[in-house]
Amino acid sequence: MKSKFNPVGNAKASNTEDLVRRSLAAVWHPCTQMKHHEAFPLIAITHGKGPWLFDEHGVALLDCISSWWTNLFGHSNPRINLAIGQQLQKIEHVMLAGFTHPPVVELSEKLSALTQGNLGHAFYASDGASAVEIALKMSHHYWQLSGQHEKKKFVCLQNGYHGETLGALAVTDVAIFRQAYGALLQDVFMVKSPDARNSQNGENPEDLAHRAAQDLENLLEREHNNIAALIVEPLVQCAGQMAMHSPEYLRLARRLCDRYQIHLIADEIAVGCGRTGHFFACQHAGIWPDFLTLSKGITGGYLPLSLSLTTDKIFQAFYSNEFAQGFLHSHSYTGNPLACAAALASLEIFEGEKVLEKNIERAADLSNAFAWTKSDSRIEHSRQTGMILAFDIKKEFLKNPSEFPRALFKSGIEENILIRPIGSTVYVMPPYILHSQETMDMGSSIQKALNKAIASL
Ligand SMILES: *Cc1c(COP(=O)(O)O)cnc(C)c1O
Numbered sequence: 001m002k003s004k005f006n007p008v009g010n011a012k013a014s015n016t017e018d019l020v021r022r023s024l025a026a027v028w029h030p031c032t033q034m035k036h037h038e039a040f041p042l043i044a045i046t047h048g049k050g051p052w053l054f055d056e057h058g059v060a061l062l063d064c065i066s067s068w069w070t071n072l073f074g075h076s077n078p079r080i081n082l083a084i085g086q087q088l089q090k091i092e093h094v095m096l097a098g099f100t101h102p103p104v105v106e107l108s109e110k111l112s113a114l115t116q117g118n119l120g121h122a123f124y125a126s127d128g129a130s131a132v133e134i135a136l137k138m139s140h141h142y143w144q145l146s147g148q149h150e151k152k153k154f155v156c157l158q159n160g161y162h163g164e165t166l167g168a169l170a171v172t173d174v175a176i177f178r179q180a181y182g183a184l185l186q187d188v189f190m191v192k193s194p195d196a197r198n199s200q201n202g203e204n205p206e207d208l209a210h211r212a213a214q215d216l217e218n219l220l221e222r223e224h225n226n227i228a229a230l231i232v233e234p235l236v237q238c239a240g241q242m243a244m245h246s247p248e249y250l251r252l253a254r255r256l257c258d259r260y261q262i263h264l265i266a267d268e269i270a271v272g273c274g275r276t277g278h279f280f281a282c283q284h285a286g287i288w289p290d291f292l293t294l295s296k297g298i299t300g301g302y303l304p305l306s307l308s309l310t311t312d313k314i315f316q317a318f319y320s321n322e323f324a325q326g327f328l329h330s331h332s333y334t335g336n337p338l339a340c341a342a343a344l345a346s347l348e349i350f351e352g353e354k355v356l357e358k359n360i361e362r363a364a365d366l367s368n369a370f371a372w373t374k375s376d377s378r379i380e381h382s383r384q385t386g387m388i389l390a391f392d393i394k395k396e397f398l399k400n401p402s403e404f405p406r407a408l409f410k411s412g413i414e415e416n417i418l419i420r421p422i423g424s425t426v427y428v429m430p431p432y433i434l435h436s437q438e439t440m441d442m443g444s445s446i447q448k449a450l451n452k453a454i455a456s457l
Pocket of ligand 1: 127269295296
């Protein structure tokens, strides 16, 4: 492996340089101020293998964030490649209204079984945000069908994130994503986040969960007749700087939702698929929501697929002779067979390779690799939930805080690692395939990159 990643190429005009130029002209990149790329390199990837991404010169980057939290079993995974190839020989796509096919049936049955039948009905879409829209719409529609027309508002958590389409953005509390679109967003109720970093006077995470749940209770007591659902990201508010909370909050929220007849939507798009230790994060609390959304890792990070699981009770409310009483929502690629085949292959890997058991050791490796963060005086709130590890850089050590994320991204690239800090929070969310030594190396590379980035500000 060559040691230096040089994304804009060197003296010789490379294919990379050409590709980057054409990309900046023709591709509008996501979540990006395009002008920043005048000074900041765009990285052209030609291939990937396992946790590594490569450029045309064979220079490698360790994908410490699973390509935006999607990749679970490495790039170019032989089993998933094979499953997609085999499905491709049968059928690439067929509409799911009026038709069905083996991969979507098997996947839905497997997911139902993983919830012990509690969430036995799967409705599909392609991106995470669409699965959130589906859960919100189903909840809203359910209350209409039940004659409770006033129950139409949603409750969300401060610092939460549920995607960027208008419905999902309305229940999202990340200012930078909302700023320009406030006028387009429906009104919602927002309650305290149980973020364990907000502890006061020696509160432990459970105390904090109780304090946040009290805020929720106060709202529900007053407004429950107007509320359809509460939406939460169980255990980790990932886009909200990897804010972690106690499973106690989920137990309390479940209880309050039951008491006040409000649906609980668990958005497990980032935290599902084994990320927190159990397959579903809700299992840490021993509860089931009324809706559970999945995407990102469900196909092993291969293809766009999302879904909202729900209960028989919700399903039955829509079951009628009336067409208009059905859930009349669709996306063209709903339940795409190739994506479902990739998801089935991923679930087979979970079973066949005892992934959840092995992730206990991998999570311990992660903890060892970042033990240095606990004694580094520049760092606070070093925290971990399963295969997510995060820590914050104290404000006084960031001379130019708004430049920090890009500075660390850049120094990371120089150390052959891909990380994307969120504000002053540094995190890793690696695929479930790293060996102990690779994990240790990741920890020390990030330490080096951090020293460089802080010095450069
Ligand atoms: C990423 C994410 C979404 C949105 O998924 P997209 O596929 O990007 O639309 C929704 N909720 C959570 C918790 C997420 O992390």
